[in-house]
């Protein structure tokens with residue numbers, strides 16, 4: 236597969252309030268965010284000219300920055316507008332949207348109060364993460380090498396770059412062994428989340444999903460819970476032990492990038508994508524394209 240590097244593309248990137256040519260959107264090597272992961276980001280999708288739950292994403296970006304002890308020098312409304320403007324400037328109506336904020340290079344020690352806070356927004360075409368046939372069959376997951384850390388060891392509520400270090404390592408190990416992704420357990424051994432998506436299980440027509448007390452409370456997760464409840468499906472948010480996976484019949488992961496993707500296997504546990512997973516996958520797809528009235 237030929238790879239088009241992300242720094243070698245055409246288009247426009249919104250950087251600190253201005254559009255710059257894609258190839259010129261650069262940072263210096265002595266950037267605090269690069270050295271110490273003082274960086275927070277979002278992943279959004281625009282469907283037919285509208286970014287799904289844009290303000291929720293922007294608000295989470297601001298909240299993540301606040302948790303990392305920095306303040307984004309714009310308003311939520313300005314960033315919302317900048318996200319839409321970036322898609323328009325690049326002539327895209329269906330795309331992935333990546334806002335990111337980070338500490339600059341004024342200081343390079345651990346202490347960095349006087350660093351400038353930068354914000355960039357890039358958009359690119361990114362169709363469904365998995366093709367429809369793979370989705371319908373379910374993807375295969377293995378167990379991650381690392382556990383989700385405790386909330387008093389790292390700010391787990393922030394969508395911060397530093398939290399993705401263990402995700403990349405785990406996803407690489409999974410792909411090396413032929414799996415699509417890795418499922419992480421948390422520091423207590425409870426089921427946590429995949430490397431970039433939340434997880435749901437089905438048993439006797441009821442949905443079970445982990446409590447988001449040390450994982451990202453994903454916007455897709457919240458949306459799927461809303462859709463399910465609106466349809467009268469019971470949703471139980473609780474701690475789920477690994478051994479309980481033997482009792483579940485269906486499993487699916489959810490996230491902005493993954494959307495709703497059925498899972499056929501997590502390590503030694505097998506699932507069969509069936510009515511509930513497939514209908515929620517379909518309803519989510521219709522909701523984001525505004526073919527279904529709000530859940």
Ligand SMILES: Cc1ncc(COP(=O)(O)O)c(C=O)c1O
Pocket residue numbers: 278428429430431432433451452453454455456489490491492
């Ligand atoms: C670790 C992790 N969990 C869950 C999610 C799902 O979050 P959302 O539905 O807000 O995209 C993501 C994606 O952002 C993620 O990276």
